Amino acid sequence: MELMDAYGSPLYVYSRTDIENNWREFDQAFGAHPHLVCYAVKANSNIAVLNVLAKLGSGFDIVSIGELERVLKAGGEASKCVFSGVAKTVIEIERALEVGVRCFNVESESELDRINTVAKSIGKKAPISIRVNPNVDAKTHPYISTGLKENKFGVDIGEAIDLYKKANNADYLEVQGLDCHIGSQITDVSPFLDALDKVLALVWQLNDEGISIHHLDLGGGVGIDYDGEQTINIKAYIDAIINKVGQTEIILEPGRAIVGNAGIFVTKVEFLKQNSEHSFAIVDGAMNDLLRPSFYNAYHQVLPVNENATGTKAQWDLVGPICETGDFLAKNRDLSLSEGDYLALMSAGAYGFSMSSNYNSRPRVAEVMVSGENHQLVRKRESVQDLFAKERLYEG
Numbered sequence: 001m002e003l004m005d006a007y008g009s010p011l012y013v014y015s016r017t018d019i020e021n022n023w024r025e026f027d028q029a030f031g032a033h034p035h036l037v038c039y040a041v042k043a044n045s046n047i048a049v050l051n052v053l054a055k056l057g058s059g060f061d062i063v064s065i066g067e068l069e070r071v072l073k074a075g076g077e078a079s080k081c082v083f084s085g086v087a088k089t090v091i092e093i094e095r096a097l098e099v100g101v102r103c104f105n106v107e108s109e110s111e112l113d114r115i116n117t118v119a120k121s122i123g124k125k126a127p128i129s130i131r132v133n134p135n136v137d138a139k140t141h142p143y144i145s146t147g148l149k150e151n152k153f154g155v156d157i158g159e160a161i162d163l164y165k166k167a168n169n170a171d172y173l174e175v176q177g178l179d180c181h182i183g184s185q186i187t188d189v190s191p192f193l194d195a196l197d198k199v200l201a202l203v204w205q206l207n208d209e210g211i212s213i214h215h216l217d218l219g220g221g222v223g224i225d226y227d228g229e230q231t232i233n234i235k236a237y238i239d240a241i242i243n244k245v246g247q248t249e250i251i252l253e254p255g256r257a258i259v260g261n262a263g264i265f266v267t268k269v270e271f272l273k274q275n276s277e278h279s280f281a282i283v284d285g286a287m288n289d290l291l292r293p294s295f296y297n298a299y300h301q302v303l304p305v306n307e308n309a310t311g312t313k314a315q316w317d318l319v320g321p322i323c324e325t326g327d328f329l330a331k332n333r334d335l336s337l338s339e340g341d342y343l344a345l346m347s348a349g350a351y352g353f354s355m356s357s358n359y360n361s362r363p364r365v366a367e368v369m370v371s372g373e374n375h376q377l378v379r380k381r382e383s384v385q386d387l388f389a390k391e392r393l394y395e396g
């Protein structure tokens, strides 16, 4: 309540301690095994979040020049950044080479050629991995499954060997590693281990060709508990990896697992509206602020901020003010609600603010970080003027 009074509604709130603990859980599970935990910036790219992780020594998985600049601004090291993404532009490649990223995760032959050309033009060798598509079913939502043949990501694992040969012969490329990322919100280790087995088979093949792989990047995708679901034991997952890979360095790219459960989205009940069929709680937060429910039909637990709230008991649908039927945050929740109540949507730290937009000309909400008893604004709420500050009238 104190936070709502100080910063207004709606609001994202992140716990610094939870972010730190989540990252350390990955890092410490590796023990002495060579590794780098590269936080996937797209999950939550606020520079305060990145700075907390940079201070722990985190690496970063980036997918654009914007993310690269955020990491640098937040005190992260370029030499710990892996650059993923299906269509890196010339400008992005130049900048990444200039600052010295750890590795490019290459997703196609054309991209490989482009990186070689750009590297040549600035006279600096580009460290690369090829992202292979191991064709395993991550058994997750189709929009966040990336490891099947039908996806746009990576190169077919069967075709990777030729691409590696090409990379190995290119003057301005340096083969460093092998990369895969099979999807997101994966709650069982078996697809990860299946993918690893396929990747390792390729590593042996490459070895036979005289191409050595110095690190394996196994991507992100570790799921979190949104609704009491059983999820992955990180220590057991990492132990299983270590058991299979000998002394090869491992890179992981967790995003959701670092920040998902470290953040909540708080929204205020504006109006209650009941008809014979439905009970709607119209809240001040909407799909532009937290897209996951509309986009993936994702579930976020809803808790009252004031636990002693007394109100109308019903099965409420939480809907936003946007002119779309798809604008909902939660459906059929047993809650006692009054107008003016604050509600917390739990586990909203990942793919929450970072997927937000200005749809319906709604200024994006504020973000706050808490650490023990302290709290600070880490992104100011946008103003209405901000919405059109970059727009111009057509003159004449």
Ligand SMILES: *Cc1c(COP(=O)(O)O)cnc(C)c1O
Pocket (backbone or CB within 6 Å): 040, 042, 043, 061, 084, 085, 181, 183, 184, 185, 219, 220, 221, 222, 253, 254, 255, 256, 257, 350
């Ligand atoms: C999205 C993404 C990640 C992070 O996925 P999470 O499910 O948030 O862990 C890591 N690597 C790549 C290449 C990605 O596209």
